[in-house]
Amino acid sequence: MRTAFKHHSRIYPSQIRLYDTCPRLYELEKVLRIPTVKNRKAIFGEIVHAHIADYFRYFPQEEVEQETIKKLTQEMITCNSLMFEEEERKNYQEILTNFQNFEIVRLGKFGEENYLPLFIEKELEAEIGIEGETVEVRAILDIGFPNGLVIDWKTGERKRYSRIQSGIIQYILKKNKFNSKDVLFVFLQSKTMNKGKEEDEEYAIEKLYEFVEGVKKRIFPKQESEICEICFFKGYCNSQEEPKKETEVSWTSVT
Ligand code: SF4
Secondary structure, rough: OOHHHHHHHHEEEHHHHHHHHHHHHHHHOOOOOOOOOOOOOHHHHHHHHHHHHHHHOOOOHHHHHHHHHHHHHHHHHHHHHHHOOOOHHHHHHHHHHHHHHHHHHHHHOOOOHHHHOOOOEEEEEEEEEEEEEEEEEEEEEEEOOOOEEEEEEEOOOOOOHHHHHHHHHHHHHHHHOOOOEEEEEEEEEOOEEEEOOOOHHHHHHHHHHHHHHHHHHOOOOOOHHHHHHHHOHHHHHOOOOOOOOOOOOHHHHOO
């Protein structure tokens, strides 16, 4: 039998994270759908991700060597820098240079046979049963390699990796029988990285349960934190009437 969850819920880690950060913020953005303006940092991140994906798409198979990595990244920097204003341009050049250095290290460590990707920007899904319902969790994986390494590129300033994202990715990889050795979160601005931990999966599934229950029952309390300072909805947050809690609503109304 088709259930409301099964056909209307495609849950991405970003939704669970948003709810976990502040349920009220989730409600304003995803339930009430108050229009937002995509901020420039998010757009910049998308552009860098697209350029890195293209780098791998056009990497010549017969030239897996350090010199090619350098040549291609330098060409990207030269060609693409002009599209940014001064401050972003510096940021872009720094990120691409760090990316180049990371790739040189990766080639040295894992060898030519593991250099070119198995997949780029692949969306994977997996089902999970929650209280008799089936929900579908999804994630877009930036890149995966033959040795089982999966990398998620981070282009922003924040250095913390998300246990929710890590856990959901690990769950999905396992369900798709992808023999993943490591999920790495590589922070290209700060030149640091985090390896996803096994226990992240349990943590993320717990958060998924909280998310599903919270959204179904419309539990959207405010959760004040340092995020409030930069929250787009600061103005709306207090002015809207608090929705009734614990009222069962159709899942279809919040897709
Ligand atoms: S201002 Fe703070 S409490 Fe209000 S929605 Fe934004 S993050 Fe949540």
